Amino acid sequence: MCNWPPTTNKKVGGPSVEVQKERSASLKPLREKTSKAERRALQEAQRAAKAEGSKAPVATSGVLSTNAAPAKATKAPSQKKDSSPGAASERRGGGDRPPDKERKKDVPHPRMQFDDKSRVEKAKKRSVVKQTEARNRVELFRHLPQYEHGTRLPELESKFFQLDPVHPAVYKAGLRYLAGDISGGNARCIAMLEAFQESIKDYSTPPEKALIRDLTAKINCYVSFLIECRPLSISMGNAIRFLKTRIVKLPLTLSESEAKATLLSDIDRFINEKIILADKVIVRHAVTKIRDGDVLLTYGSSSAVEMICLHAHDIGKQFRVVVVDSRPKLEGRLLLHRLVRKGITCTYTHINAVSYIMHEVNRVFLGASSVLSNGTVYSRVGTACVAMVAHQFHVPVLICCEAYKFYERVQLDSICSNELGDPDAISKVPGRKEINYLDDWANRENLQLLNLM
Amino acid sequence: MGMDFQVVVLAGGTSKKLLPLVSKEVPKALLPVANRPVLSYVLELLEQSNLKDLIVVVEGEYAALLVGGWISSTYVDRLHVEVAAVPEDVGTTGALRAIAHHLTANDILVVSGDLICDVPPGAVAAAHRRHDAVVTAMLCSAPISGPSESGSSSGKDKAKKPGRHNVIGLDPTKQFLLHIAAGAEVEKDIRIQKSILRAVGEMEIRADLMDAHFYAFKRSVLQEVLNQKETFQSLKQDVLPYLVRSQLRSELLLNGAQAEENGNEKDASQNNKIKLSQLLSNASTPSFHERYALGLKGSASVSRKTHKCCVYIASKSKYCARLNSIQAFSDINRDVTGDASHLSGYSFSAQNNIIHPSAVLGSKTTVGPQCMLGEGSQMGDKCSVKRSVIGRHCRIGSNVKVVNSVVMNHVTIGDGCSIQGSVICSNVQLQERVVLRDCQVGASFVVTSGSEYKGESLARKEKQ
Numbered sequence: 001m002c003n004w005p006p007t008t009n010k011k012v013g014g015p016s017v018e019v020q021k022e023r024s025a026s027l028k029p030l031r032e033k034t035s036k037a038e039r040r041a042l043q044e045a046q047r048a049a050k051a052e053g054s055k056a057p058v059a060t061s062g063v064l065s066t067n068a069a070p071a072k073a074t075k076a077p078s079q080k081k082d083s084s085p086g087a088a089s090e091r092r093g094g095g096d097r098p099p100d101k102e103r104k105k106d107v108p109h110p111r112m113q114f115d116d117k118s119r120v121e122k123a124k125k126r127s128v129v130k131q132t133e134a135r136n137r138v139e140l141f142r143h144l145p146q147y148e149h150g151t152r153l154p155e156l157e158s159k160f161f162q163l164d165p166v167h168p169a170v171y172k173a174g175l176r177y178l179a180g181d182i183s184g185g186n187a188r189c190i191a192m193l194e195a196f197q198e199s200i201k202d203y204s205t206p207p208e209k210a211l212i213r214d215l216t217a218k219i220n221c222y223v224s225f226l227i228e229c230r231p232l233s234i235s236m237g238n239a240i241r242f243l244k245t246r247i248v249k250l251p252l253t254l255s256e257s258e259a260k261a262t263l264l265s266d267i268d269r270f271i272n273e274k275i276i277l278a279d280k281v282i283v284r285h286a287v288t289k290i291r292d293g294d295v296l297l298t299y300g301s302s303s304a305v306e307m308i309c310l311h312a313h314d315i316g317k318q319f320r321v322v323v324v325d326s327r328p329k330l331e332g333r334l335l336l337h338r339l340v341r342k343g344i345t346c347t348y349t350h351i352n353a354v355s356y357i358m359h360e361v362n363r364v365f366l367g368a369s370s371v372l373s374n375g376t377v378y379s380r381v382g383t384a385c386v387a388m389v390a391h392q393f394h395v396p397v398l399i400c401c402e403a404y405k406f407y408e409r410v411q412l413d414s415i416c417s418n419e420l421g422d423p424d425a426i427s428k429v430p431g432r433k434e435i436n437y438l439d440d441w442a443n444r445e446n447l448q449l450l451n452l453m
Numbered sequence: 454m455g456m457d458f459q460v461v462v463l464a465g466g467t468s469k470k471l472l473p474l475v476s477k478e479v480p481k482a483l484l485p486v487a488n489r490p491v492l493s494y495v496l497e498l499l500e501q502s503n504l505k506d507l508i509v510v511v512e513g514e515y516a517a518l519l520v521g522g523w524i525s526s527t528y529v530d531r532l533h534v535e536v537a538a539v540p541e542d543v544g545t546t547g548a549l550r551a552i553a554h555h556l557t558a559n560d561i562l563v564v565s566g567d568l569i570c571d572v573p574p575g576a577v578a579a580a581h582r583r584h585d586a587v588v589t590a591m592l593c594s595a596p597i598s599g600p601s602e603s604g605s606s607s608g609k610d611k612a613k614k615p616g617r618h619n620v621i622g623l624d625p626t627k628q629f630l631l632h633i634a635a636g637a638e639v640e641k642d643i644r645i646q647k648s649i650l651r652a653v654g655e656m657e658i659r660a661d662l663m664d665a666h667f668y669a670f671k672r673s674v675l676q677e678v679l680n681q682k683e684t685f686q687s688l689k690q691d692v693l694p695y696l697v698r699s700q701l702r703s704e705l706l707l708n709g710a711q712a713e714e715n716g717n718e719k720d721a722s723q724n725n726k727i728k729l730s731q732l733l734s735n736a737s738t739p740s741f742h743e744r745y746a747l748g749l750k751g752s753a754s755v756s757r758k759t760h761k762c763c764v765y766i767a768s769k770s771k772y773c774a775r776l777n778s779i780q781a782f783s784d785i786n787r788d789v790t791g792d793a794s795h796l797s798g799y800s801f802s803a804q805n806n807i808i809h810p811s812a813v814l815g816s817k818t819t820v821g822p823q824c825m826l827g828e829g830s831q832m833g834d835k836c837s838v839k840r841s842v843i844g845r846h847c848r849i850g851s852n853v854k855v856v857n858s859v860v861m862n863h864v865t866i867g868d869g870c871s872i873q874g875s876v877i878c879s880n881v882q883l884q885e886r887v888v889l890r891d892c893q894v895g896a897s898f899v900v901t902s903g904s905e906y907k908g909e910s911l912a913r914k915e916k917q
Binding site for chain 2: 154156158179181279
């Protein structure tokens with residue numbers, strides 16, 4: 001008669017399950033008779049359990065303690081339920097579900113620790129896209145999500161028409177992230193904001209619901225979909241926070257169309273002020289640091305650095321650019337094309353050779369995905385390497401980063417948050433089919449490929 | 454609708470290629486495959502993908518009535534279908550022109566009603582949206598025709614030869630369609646646009662892929678092409694090649710045109726928009742369309758309008774076939790009861806066949822694997838059925854051998870008949886000791902006893 005969520009059977013011990021079943025079977029007719037005090041007691045119990053449960057994953061970073069804490073927390077509410085007589089929960093699995101149950105519409109914590117199996121299971125059940133976890137994962141990076149690359153896109157595609165809550169523009173943006181069509185902090189943020197603008201334009205409040213709450217719930221839904229396609233970048237996270245505070249601050253007296261218009265103009269203003277204007281200011285300032293005859297070095301493809309080079313060339317400065325690139329993404333090539341097309345003299349090299357070329361260089365300009373509050377710069381993998389080599393050669397390094405990407409987190413080492421890409425991308429070399437030594441890497445137990453992005 | 458797609462199913466009418474299987478009473482859409490009308494496969498596929506609002510276009514008023522009646526009785530609560538009748542022989546474009554006023558969504562999915570496949574339509578739609586394409590076509594591996602065992606003792610061995618259906622040119626990433634040629638053109642030379650080849654650099658020409666007649670169109674483009682090009686008759690032969698040929702010198706008015714105008718009024722918002730679009734385009738690897746549109750120097754002054762024709766290639770594990778010939782009919786029946794049995798929707802018994810519980814089998818009668826026996830059918834003694842599909846309410850006598858054939862409903866087969874590789878339509882009566890080999894017997898025909906036919910098509914003359 002009653003539906004038990006599968007996790008319950010794992011967590012709660014045998015005898016308590018029996019007791020629950022009997023009581024719930026006999027309690028069905030008695031439900032109306034719970035007194036106010038009993039209901040309040042149950043509520044307190046659930047609240048306390050939830051507080052315990054939510055504290056557990058945040059406080060600890062070790063694997064074992066994280067595993068133990070939710071288990072302990074679930075024991076607690078079931079025992080409390082035993083003690084409160086005659087109190088049956090409204091929904092069958094209400095008290096038995098682990099206390100950190102999150103309703104479907106909540107955004108999962110963006111930095112979920114993936115070595116905790118229980119949370120991974122729960123997230124999988126909640127997720128819109130089914131993803132199979134990769135085999136042969138590197139132990140050091142077990143706390144990060146890594147999925148079989150080939151399965152995500154077909155899964156998402158086959159569910160195209162069943163993803164009702166997701167607006168087509170948001171869906172398209174998610175697809176582009178997943179397929180790797182669009183990359184780079186600014187571009188991803190802009191694509192996401194434009195998709196949100198489309199969805200807000202098409203949004204209409206359902207009857208008997210408040211615009212603010214419903215719209216926030218919808219945005220949360222879209223955000224969790226985007227996270228499943230590809231983890232959010234810090235710029236995107238800040239933009240989402242901005243949008244949510246704007247929604248919450250909407251005055252209640254506005255009509256729906258006025259509210260939507262306000263939001264759309266807010267998003268436009270955000271993009272114009274924080275991205276485009278910021279880029280202009282950066283360019284204007286950075287160009288003063290370039291003297292004639294300089295040799296600049298840049299790594300990867302950063303939109304801010306590209307703008308600086310183009311503007312400096314436009315105002316007539318004489319300089320030369322060294323573009324350093326790295327596998328497997330080879331993003332530097334696109335930057336190289338665009339610079340050469342404008343007539344800037346460029347040198348192209350690989351990150352292996354950066355120490356050979358550094359002695360020619362006067363200035364290093366690097367882009368950043370974010371700057372953290374202790375001054376740490378968070379950027380594409382390989383940036384730290386370039387910066388350290390430059391430091392050895394006493395070459396000044398300039399980081400170009402818009403202020404909206406600043407983040408108040410503090411990161412002490414470079415392992416705790418990363419994005420893991422598709423390991424097959426590093427085992428293959430495009431255009432050289434004969435290099436196939438790593439083709440069956442997945443079958444070798446001692447070999448684990450790591451693609452840090 | 455959720456994703457802004459509308460679905461149009463082109464169910465055809467009374468196709469001439471399938472005579473005598475089709476008739477006035479049985480339009481092509483209702484031709485049974487594994488005892489289910491072929492249209493039901495498309496409708497089930499769409500229903501599984503949550504596409505519940507469909508427009509079905511049928512040629513011929515009477516056929517439309519029949520199809521509409523069947524749909525409303527079978528899918529009464531599950532789908533919301535609008536059946537539109539168009540005059541015969543207008544071609545696929547004519548069918549779309551007729552229902553043009555019903556099309557309102559941003560994108561249209563056009564499916565042929567004789568398609569049997571299990572590729573999720575969402576995949577085609579997702580590819581269409583991802584690239585902002587004007588048309589996306591689904592391609593699948595060409596089916597191998599002919600019986601899988603050359604069991605028939607006819608001298609000519611029907612070798613397993615994949616039919617040459619289409620010549621398709623793809624770009625290296627296998628996402629864009631560069632060239633498509635079909636039908637009679639395939640036998641002669643192939644003409645390829647030099648500009649396309651130059652822009653993309655490398656083109657892969659495939660002859661083993663088949664156009665599955667499952668397209669996603671941008672509605673505005675489709676309507677524009679249909680309005681402007683009055684002579685276009687067929688989607689596959691005219692519209693699709695035209696769009697593919699003209700993808701780099703597009704004459705279409707696309708809203709949100711790719712080229713920005715280098716106007717003299719460059720006020721701040723215009724500037725910002727340009728910067729935005731540049732930021733976004735710089736972030737992604739440009740497709741060859743965008744590279745071509747920008748020209749060699751990368752400046753927007755030589756702006757050429759382009760549009761994208763995308764392609765979705767179904768994986769080899771998926772089944773995809775079209776019912777467009779009598780050979781295909783036999784093949785599909787065999788496949789649906791054999792390799793692609795998950796499509797049939799029935800659950801197979803232990804002997805790998807489906808026998809309806811109400812069917813009666815005589816003594817010593819064997820029904821082999823990959824067979825189907827419909828409701829209420831009766832078989833006499835000492836019969837043997839191998840790799841065949843038998844419909845409902847058939848009366849089959851004793852000592853009958855049915856091999857590799859399709860027998861539809863209400864058929865009476867006398868004793869001692871032998872049927873091999875044939876198709877027998879409904880209400881046919883075969884008298885005793887008839888031997889049929891590779892024949893097609895039209896509806897309500899009576900085959901006199903003792904006759905032997907090989908490779909013939911028997912049909913009752915229409916009393917008109």
